[in-house]
Amino acid sequence: MAGLNLLPALIDLVAVLLLALGIKGLSKVSTARSANGLAALAMGLAVLGLLIQQPxxxxxxxxxxxxxxxxxxxxxxxxxxxxxxxxxxxxxxxxxxxxxxxxxxxxxxxxxxxxxxxxxxxxxxxxxxxxxxxxxxxxxxxxxxxxxxxxxxxxxxxxxxxxxxxxxxxxxxxxxxxxxxxxxxxxxxxxxxxxxxxxxxxxxxxxxxxxxxxxxxxxxxxxxxxxxxxxxxxxxxxxxxxxxxxxxxxxxxxxxxxxxxxxxxxxxxxGGALGGSASVGGGGDEAGYTRITSCSAEECALALEAAERVVFVPGYGLAVAQAQHALRELSKLLEAHGVEVSYAIHPVAGRMPGHMNVLLAEADVPYEQLLEMDTINPEFPRTDVVIVLGANDVVNPDAKSDSSSPLYGMPVLEVDQARQVFVVKRSLGAGYAGIKNALFELPQTAMVFGDAKVVLNGLLSELRSMGAGKKAAA
Amino acid sequence: MSALTQALWVLLLGSLLGLELIGKVPPTLHTPLMSGANAISGITMLASLTLIGQANGQVPLLVLGSLSLGFALFNVVGGFLVTDRMLAMFSRKKTRSGGAR
Structure with missing residues (x-):
């Protein structure tokens, strides 16, 4: 009888051990997937132990x-x-x-x-x-x-x-x-x-x-x-x-x-929603911006063509537009032209930490190109072109300089340090924090209005035709 | 009382273990980790099974237990599969870039 009671207890112990190892393994990239399987196995064992115990x-x-x-x-x-x-x-x-x-x-x-x-x-x-x-x-x-x-x-x-x-x-x-x-x-x-x-x-x-x-x-x-x-x-x-x-x-x-x-x-x-609820998710709140420069995909493509170093800043807009594959295509094309491409990942870009990593991994973006905030921030001054894709609050320079901003103190991607910034966005509507973004009014910033996927595909075809034109000329 | 004391010790040590286990996680893995941990919290299906096992033929208990088991398994099965889907993208990336070198 003692043996019969011992078995479920042992199974339980093994299950707990595997669960702990599973959670631990989930925190390392190399082991994460097998750890997830291990945790699932542990759950199965736990059920088995219970079923043995309980007729x-x-x-x-x-x-x-x-x-x-x-x-x-x-x-x-x-x-x-x-x-x-x-x-x-x-x-x-x-x-x-x-x-x-x-x-x-x-x-x-x-x-x-x-x-x-x-x-x-x-x-x-x-x-x-x-x-x-x-x-x-x-x-x-x-x-x-x-x-x-x-x-x-x-x-x-x-x-x-x-x-x-x-x-x-x-x-x-x-x-x-x-x-x-x-x-x-x-x-x-x-x-x-x-x-x-x-x-x-x-x-x-x-x-x-x-x-x-x-x-x-x-x-x-x-x-x-x-x-x-x-x-x-x-x-x-x-x-x-x-x-x-x-x-x-x-x-x-x-x-x-x-x-x-x-x-x-x-x-x-x-604390409630930052900056009130008025413009959460809305697109109409365009008041308050006075010095906006907007430009076409063609102008943006020209800047990309001339650049040596390009950084993409993905945000929730990229996820909504399902534009990760178009983005990957564009960066492949740029790399083929000898442009150095990387992606700046803010820890809370998107709606969850790691959201952007998951999304870009889906589009086969190599790991080494995904740079975290602390790594990429010192690199912005020597970056020719930054393209912000549907991100807003995580690139707002007010978070560093304006102590009255609700975002003040939040670490942000310092894209305002780059030579040229293009912001791809559907409208001038406020971000999720519901506040104005000083980046949009900087002299080096130009807005490219439109859905991220549409804009990226536009850039792709512009760059391809430019490349074709060059070959024809040569 | 000793059973309660024991259970409280288990609670305490389990909590401390949880705090230690994920001290350092790269941001890349935050979403999968949250999703995986969430799947594990569906372990409450053990309670559902116990409830069904001890129902002694009482239909309301069987129904509640079965309903709760359904919710828990939705959590567990969905949670692990979704986590695996996310992580599969990372590991596929690994082997491909590794193979290129």
Whole structure:
């Protein structure tokens, strides 16, 4: 009998070890992919260990099969279909569902828990699991909706009214939590569920798009906490370890992102959207710019033709336009002409850290050409042409020089040091931070208005015809 | 009480391990790491399985457990596959540039 009890415990231990090695391996480029597989294997082992331990009735197997088939297939299809540009939203969606799973487990135990009334520890765990699970779910769905552009930032969420609303919701959660032990399946439980869900919405809704990566990372951390709480509810140490590891790892990532944006977590969570909500995602806010030079793709192509060193600065606009392949084509052509090409990657360009790396990797851009901010910034003074593709706030020089700017202090790419800057953008609309960009008015800057993909293809054909003309002349 | 103490120790050590594990990550890997960690947080499917296993034929529990298992597996399967898709781009790059040299 001892042997029978020992086996699942050993499997659990191996699973934890593999999970830890998996998370560690994910932080190195050379090992990341196998580490991901290792973590997946560890999850499989954990399930195996549990199934050995716990004899199941045919009826239970049926329900397991239903849940597994539906959830697994939907996950498979979503993972295959979703475009790389929608990665942040997708992670938010998956994350929300993880939170929902923890919430449902806690509800199940609270409503129909067998074996008499639950003890104090179990009650506390249920409260935490419901609270964190519901916030994770509703917060992640709101984050996804905002990134997809389905949800706008309502005006009232930018006034101090939102603090009142959220405090009221938090008090409601507290009341529900305190009343819960007396009436496990009663109204306090539902008060807690509803108030927590609304709190998740109320906290996430006011946050501007620029800060959304931080929010998703934080919610990712929460879903770990929710899993650990569910571990206390059902008494699984493996679940507690794994949940705690993910919770802690998520916190570290969140901190890293805040540092990159020079924002504190407190100001992200309670400060509201930077610069108000008026122009988030909008394209109409063109007032305030007086000295804009715009130019055609042809002029831009001429400058590229004459350049020796070109730096591309990709941003969210590149992702939206799906222009990464056109960009790669253009840089190949330039390299063939002997131009030195590199890409300046701001840590928070796009909607997630590493978003641009993933996108450019998809287009086969060599690693060595992707330069991080600290590496590329000293290089800008000896750069002939910088082309900014749908990036805005991460190249705003006000962040360095204007202490009244909301961006002040955020590390930016110093593209204003380059000899010539072309900004490819659909309109003069503000970036996600919702503020004006001083770069656009500098004398060395010219705007090329249009969708990034269209402009890049235009540049390609201009350069090709120039090259053809040269050959014909020679 | 000892079971609780043990669980709290597990919680503490797991948290500390998590803090140490990803101290240094290149920005390139932030998105895949977030996505991978997110897939792991779907480990809550163990709780769903436990719930189903202890349902003793109570249909509401079976339904809740199955629903929760579905959500968790969506998280796990989708999360790992999406992470792999992202990382596949990096590793493909590696072998290709390595082969060129």
């Amino acid at each position: 199941l009735s045919p009826q239970a197997w049926l329900w397991i099969a239903i849940g597994t088939t539906v959830g697994g297939l939907l996950g498979l299809v979503t993972a295959r279909r979703v475009p790389m540009t929608a990665m942040p939203e997708t992670v938010a969606l998956f994350n929300g569902c993880g939170g929902m799973a923890s919430l449902l487990v806690a509800l199940g135990v609270a409503l129909y828990g067998s074996g008499g009334s639950p003890g104090l520890v179990e009650q506390i765990s249920i409260v935490i699991s419901v609270f964190v699970g519901a916030i994770t779910f509703s917060g992640s769905i709101v984050a996804m909706g905002k990134l997809q552009g389905w949800i706008d930032t309502p005006g009232w969420t930018q006034s101090s009214l939102r603090h009142g609303v959220n405090i009221a919701l938090a008090v409601a959660c507290l009341v529900g939590a305190l009343a819960l032990p007396g009436a496990m399946a009663g109204s306090p439980l539902w008060l807690l569920v509803v108030a927590s869900s609304l709190l998740g919405i109320g906290v996430t809704l006011p946050i501007g798009g620029a800060d959304m990566p931080v929010v998703i990372s934080l919610l990712n951390s929460y879903s770990g906490v929710a899993a650990a709480a569910a571990g206390f509810v059902v008494g699984s140490q493996l679940l507690i370890v794994a949940g705690a590891m993910v919770g802690a790892a998520g916190l570290i990532l969140t901190q890293v992102m805040c540092t990159a944006m020079n924002r504190s977590l407190v100001s992200v969570l309670f």
